[in-house]
Amino acid sequence: MTLTKYTKLGVVGAGSMGSMMAQLFAEAGPGVSIFDVKGDNVEIAVGLSEKNDAIKGKVKGFKDYGAFMASPPSPGHRLLVFSITHGEPADEVLDSLRPHLAKGDIILDGGNEWYQNTERRRRELKREQNVDYIGMGVSGGYQSARHGPSLSPGGDSAAIQRVMPLLEKVSAKAEDGSPCVTRIGPGGSGHYVKMVHNGIEQGMMGAVAEAWGLLRFNLGMKLDEIGEVFKQWSATPELKNTFLIDIGIDICQKRDCSLGKFGASDNENHVISTIVDKVVQDADDTEGTGTWSVAEAARLHVSSPTIAASHFLRLASADRAARLKINENLKLPAALVTPRTTLDAEAKAQLVEDVRQSVIASFLSVFAQGLQLIARQSEKEGWDVSLVSCLKIWRAGCIISSDGLSAVLADVAADFDAGASKANGSALGSATSHPKDASATIPAHTRLTRPLAATFPALRRTILWSLERNACAPTLSATLEWVKYIGAPVLPTMFMEAQLDWFGAHSFERWSSEAGSKGGIVQKGSEHYEWKPA
Incomplete structure (x- = not known):
């Protein structure tokens, strides 16, 4: 797999997390285009970056989806980082971006998303547009987002490998210098772990x-x-x-x-x-x-x-x-x-x-x-x-x-x-x-x-x-x-088990049985007592 060196990327969402991550990525090398449905957020994010001489001029703000998506070069090799609210708002933004996506683009969803939403979007984008969608936990709050967060990406191994060099560069570093990022696993595992x-x-x-x-x-x-x-x-x-x-x-x-x-x-x-x-x-x-x-x-x-x-x-x-x-x-x-x-x-x-x-x-x-x-x-x-x-x-x-x-x-x-x-x-x-x-x-x-x-x-x-x-x-x-x-060897739940058997015939184990005395596996008992004829 040829690793991609990103000279420019897009950040979607210019709230407290997105604006900080835009500066973090800009310091790591790439130019950053930043978009938000709230124009004021974009202006604030760009203003913050302009106060930093090291990245001055590297963060560009956009208030239109088309212009934003045209700003990172080479469609098919674009990297978009989401920092937006989970659920329906994220789906709405994604629907607005779909017409502008191209085969080979990668979306890193850095929001706190329900893992099944992540898996659904990953399947749809891969099937319909051959775009990779990676669910990535971003931990540490807005301050770590600015200086280096803990990252937990999950999804397609090849896609994560393409972006891993950049993620390793921007992630927090442990005391031994190792980056606090790793591929968690497939599907929505990254967001699940987060x-x-x-x-x-x-x-x-x-x-x-x-x-x-x-x-x-x-x-x-x-x-x-x-x-x-x-x-x-x-x-x-x-x-x-x-x-x-x-x-x-x-x-x-x-x-x-x-x-x-x-x-x-x-x-x-x-x-x-x-x-x-x-x-x-x-x-x-x-x-x-x-x-x-x-x-x-x-x-x-x-x-x-x-x-x-x-x-x-x-x-x-x-x-x-x-x-x-x-x-x-x-x-x-x-x-x-x-x-x-x-x-x-x-x-x-x-x-x-x-x-x-x-x-x-x-x-x-x-x-x-x-x-x-x-x-x-x-x-x-x-x-x-x-x-x-x-x-x-x-x-x-x-x-x-x-x-x-x-x-x-x-x-x-x-x-x-x-x-x-x-x-x-x-x-x-x-x-x-x-x-x-x-x-x-x-x-x-x-x-x-x-x-x-x-x-x-x-x-x-x-x-x-x-x-x-x-x-x-x-x-x-x-x-x-x-x-x-x-760790209790005996709990009062035998009374609960008796209640369940009394009104629901759910059965139980007896102390005298091997399964009862040794614990056994988690399965329903084999005996029922007719506490009161129905």
Whole structure:
């Protein structure tokens, strides 16, 4: 395959991500044409590039599809990078571009798209116009889009090989200098992995936000003090260089003098003190990946409560007016604050350490849940996704990057990759319930179970402490319950099984049977009891 050297490319979408990527690509060498249905966005994007002497004159703006598509030379060798809203808006833009596309053109869709939409567009464009459509996750937000994101392209191998040299040049670089980009697999695998990445991201964000809330609202710590705690956490082996902890330092300590003395509790002008407690990007449908991750967990039968709890917390936070009305009707006790003066240094340090270990437990749990989602879908679709490769591209330039977590998860990923091709996943151990499902053993890996067991006492103490103070900690609580029930030798679900058999004759296994005593495989039981004659 002859690799293509792109001297010019087109960026479709001049929002915060697209405008940053236009500058990033321009710095890598190619000239950039940028288009957006909103003309003001184009002018802003071009204006930003003109302020950078290194790329001045290299980013050209267009407000007409025809002129835009005529600007990259050589139809059939054009590269278009999409940075547009998922779903119908992306389809509308693509329909407008179709008359201008030529055989051999490549579209890199860098938006957060539902993987089945990606696969549909890929099939249609290849069949009708012989145009390659690559679904590419772009992680790290607008700042990484400007300086180097983590990239997860999925699609035709030959097409990705053509653009890989450019992607390697613009992607984030890990500490060893290797680019944080790799071909994930065929079809919509690239966007699927990015979707799960965002599900993991939501779980991690929920855990950190709840930890911050416990320290701030229930332990009564000052913002600058919490920032110093996060700084200490980031220096520990388990949380070393964890992006979401690192930015927490800045969030806790950033001041804006124009705000005056806002935030009466501290008498300081911290920006965080001015921010309302609602997250709307999931509730208003501008972001779909969190919703899809929760739905995929249910569809693929992967227990993922850490992801789900954080997502539902965000949804509940969005409608603050409804929360205030419900609060009036519920009349719940107010959250209790432990006066800092009543705790000696040792007791306070223990509480803070318990919260840190609870965050570690949640992070490990959400990664286990997310990796199992990717593995299960890969097995189902025959994508042959490498978990090792996923972890490698998540080392830098993305929201879930963490040197500490990567060190723990490396063996889990390597053992899965080595054992996934074996019929019963025996390379991962014997704790599988699906004979042909290696993904089922990911949470059973000793590299996960050991630290989870080590952090469990602290996690339990944290949740007890939060319950006593009426604190909101759904993500941390969901993690505790998940750890408890995934490894429980006996659950109360035999009562549920009896209910199902009573009203639905769904059958069950008896303890006395071999399948019942040893666990067996995931299939319906062989016995039914006539609880009450119909």
